[in-house]
Amino acid sequence: MESDQREHISTVINYFWGDGTTSPESVNQGMATIAYEALEEAQSCSAAMDFVPRPISGRPGGKYIIKQVAKIGKRIASGDTQIYETCRNRVAINFRTQIEMAKQGL
DSSP states (O other): OHHHHHHHHHHHHHHHOOTTSSGGOOOOOOHHHHHHHHHHHHHHHHHHHHHHHHHHSSOOHHHHHHHHHHHHHHHHHHHOOOOOOHHHHHHHHHTTTHHHHHHTTT
């Protein structure tokens, strides 16, 4: 693995599990694999979140429904690939043990 690749993989790992989780020098193949799987899951979760209408109090009317569906369509069409914080947190929890084991070379 090249040093710039280690740097970027370290950034991904620290994004999910907090600053200081790893350094570029500590990154190994197992950690890269777990980071890749975490990114895939976070992107899948975020894509699903784009289909969820935003909350409203009470029963939604026709205008609200049209507005929400249009916003969902706009997010899809714009290719918005942000990762929702909720998804990032869930992925961090789901993959915590795996990343710790990968750090130890297991």
